[in-house]
Amino acid sequence: MEKLFSQSIEDLQKIYRFSEDELEILDTVDKAADELALSEFECYLERKVNKEARNVAKKFGLYAIPIKKEYGGLGFNPLISALSEERLGQMSLGFAITYNVQVFLGELTIQRWGTEDQKETYLRPAVNGDIILAYALTEPEAGSEPTALKTSFEEAGGKYRINGSKYLITNGSIADAIIVFAYPQGKQEGMTAFIVDTDSEGFNVAMELETKIGLFSSDTALLEFKDMEIPKENVLGTVNKGLQVAYSALLNGRMAAAASSVGAIRDCLNASVARAKERFQHKKLIAKHQLVQRHIAEIAQNLEMARWPTYFAALRKIEYEKNPDNVELRLEMDKRTALAKKIATRLAFESADRAVQVFGGFGYSLLSAPGRHFCDTRATRIYEGTDEIMELKIASLVLGKEFEAYS
Amino acid sequence: MPMKLNFSGSFELNVSREKAFDFLTNPSSISDCIPDLEKFEIIDDKSFNAKIKVGVSFVKGTFDMKCSISELDKPSHSKFLLEGSGMPGKVKTQLSFELTEKSKNSTLINWTADSELSGLITGLGETILKRTTEAKVQEILNRIKEKLEK
Numbered sequence: 001m002e003k004l005f006s007q008s009i010e011d012l013q014k015i016y017r018f019s020e021d022e023l024e025i026l027d028t029v030d031k032a033a034d035e036l037a038l039s040e041f042e043c044y045l046e047r048k049v050n051k052e053a054r055n056v057a058k059k060f061g062l063y064a065i066p067i068k069k070e071y072g073g074l075g076f077n078p079l080i081s082a083l084s085e086e087r088l089g090q091m092s093l094g095f096a097i098t099y100n101v102q103v104f105l106g107e108l109t110i111q112r113w114g115t116e117d118q119k120e121t122y123l124r125p126a127v128n129g130d131i132i133l134a135y136a137l138t139e140p141e142a143g144s145e146p147t148a149l150k151t152s153f154e155e156a157g158g159k160y161r162i163n164g165s166k167y168l169i170t171n172g173s174i175a176d177a178i179i180v181f182a183y184p185q186g187k188q189e190g191m192t193a194f195i196v197d198t199d200s201e202g203f204n205v206a207m208e209l210e211t212k213i214g215l216f217s218s219d220t221a222l223l224e225f226k227d228m229e230i231p232k233e234n235v236l237g238t239v240n241k242g243l244q245v246a247y248s249a250l251l252n253g254r255m256a257a258a259a260s261s262v263g264a265i266r267d268c269l270n271a272s273v274a275r276a277k278e279r280f281q282h283k284k285l286i287a288k289h290q291l292v293q294r295h296i297a298e299i300a301q302n303l304e305m306a307r308w309p310t311y312f313a314a315l316r317k318i319e320y321e322k323n324p325d326n327v328e329l330r331l332e333m334d335k336r337t338a339l340a341k342k343i344a345t346r347l348a349f350e351s352a353d354r355a356v357q358v359f360g361g362f363g364y365s366l367l368s369a370p371g372r373h374f375c376d377t378r379a380t381r382i383y384e385g386t387d388e389i390m391e392l393k394i395a396s397l398v399l400g401k402e403f404e405a406y407s
Numbered sequence: 408m409p410m411k412l413n414f415s416g417s418f419e420l421n422v423s424r425e426k427a428f429d430f431l432t433n434p435s436s437i438s439d440c441i442p443d444l445e446k447f448e449i450i451d452d453k454s455f456n457a458k459i460k461v462g463v464s465f466v467k468g469t470f471d472m473k474c475s476i477s478e479l480d481k482p483s484h485s486k487f488l489l490e491g492s493g494m495p496g497k498v499k500t501q502l503s504f505e506l507t508e509k510s511k512n513s514t515l516i517n518w519t520a521d522s523e524l525s526g527l528i529t530g531l532g533e534t535i536l537k538r539t540t541e542a543k544v545q546e547i548l549n550r551i552k553e554k555l556e557k
Binding site for chain 2: 034037038041042045046091270271274275277278280285359362365367368369
């Protein structure tokens with residue numbers, strides 16, 4: 001098992017008793033990450049979606065990790081899911097975001113809100129890796145403000161008809177089914193979530209976003225819906241209660257973003273230590289230069305500062321999942337997840353910046369792991385809730401609801 | 408300080424141990440199994456030079472390799488010393504084969520390779536270098552099997 005990941009598990013063993021099954025699945029994830037590393041690297045350089053990744057994820061059962069056994073999953077808890085995402089993020093944030101959307105934003109959302117029919121039609125095949133899921137909330141003019149969505153739906157002939165567009169959708173052009181959010185036509189309240197089949201008439205991938213500045217092995221798309229008809233049974237959750245669905249999904253997505261960022265910090269530390277022990281400048285290894293040591297010490301501190309809030313949020317989520325109707329626990333989860341996401345993603349970006357510095361000129365290249373992390377971690381500070389939204393959320397949860405920025 | 412990478416593996420060939428040994432220690436037959444070989448020159452029956460293109464995706468460089476057989480114990484053991492340099496950096500590898508007879512026409516080959524790398528190439532990181540090398544080794548083994556077992 002990768003050295004620092006193994007260390008992480010050992011550290012956690014002092015406060016959490018892992019079962020044999022849990023240790024085994026973490027070992028499996030480690031092997032999967034190892035097997036994926038080369039194809040991810042190649043696809044990253046060639047800026048193309050890693051199609052082999054899905055087969056490897058299927059082979060190792062990665063899509064099944066947090067899903068209940070009754071739906072074909074392995075039933076592991078949020079700590080194990082977070083550690084899995086951490087190892088995948090260490091290998092490649094491009095794959096980690098693809099996986100985050102499939103599992104954390106897609107599968108877990110359908111498991112939480114879907115009907116039994118929806119779980120059979122979408123969740124079970126997704127767990128098996130037979131279909132790919134996406135989550136479409138963001139629009140060209142609505143990012144941090146979901147109440148500004150323009151995508152709308154109306155009833156038509158016993159079905160719903162959707163019109164609008166969705167922007168920056170991970171897995172958008174490769175997904176078989178997408179969770180889409182829309183308001184009733186002419187209204188800005190009553191948001192509703194739908195599961196949309198991408199082979200439906202009226203669905204169009206308007207653009208694959210090849211001009212992004214990182215995450216090159218993942219798919220990001222602009223989607224259009226033109227008079228797309230959806231059966232009524234494809235409403236996810238309750239009509240007009242889609243905001244609940246969106247927020248619960250984001251809670252999972254933020255946990256994954258935090259965990260994958262911990263992995264990226266870990267990789268920056270690994271790479272910087274290795275480089276500093278190989279590279280000679282001024283007749284000595286750069287590891288012996290104190291200013292290089294400072295970068296390494298800062299990355300090591302970042303790792304500690306990022307991983308413990310993330311693990312703690314995951315541990316608290318185990319409790320929350322046992323009591324999903326407990327409002328106090330939900331608010332605590334909201335805060336813990338926002339804290340973990342803000343801290344880990346910000347520190348991952350800083351760590352990548354420092355690792356690039358340790359690498360010198362070679363760091364300013366996508367051939368180096370720090371160079372790739374530098375590009376990729378920038379996105380983590382935006383997706384699943386920006387730094388700023390996380391800060392507002394943390395502040396309002398500390399100060400009280402009456403201090404909410406948008407109340 | 409050079410980066411150290413260690414590899415090991417095993418594979419089976421459906422030929423006699425003698426035939427496998429002769430093939431694996433013959434520079435000429437080995438040259439047929441190296442992918443992206445740009446130039447090959449036999450110096451004597453125990454050494455050869457080769458120019459090999461290596462890399463990942465569109466990032467490729469060439470290594471000028473000097474290879475020599477440093478140990479031969481027919482039909483069970485051989486050891487190669489491979490030294491290469493090029494724009495991507497330097498590589499030095501000691502490659503050993505241990506051949507065990509499983510049956511008259513089946514040989515088990517255990518191999519180990521201890522490599523030291525330095526220069527630009529090390530910036531790719533251990534994981535990518537290991538996976539790239541393993542993929543290349545697998546390609547070579549497939550070719551050896553194909554040539555020997557046909």
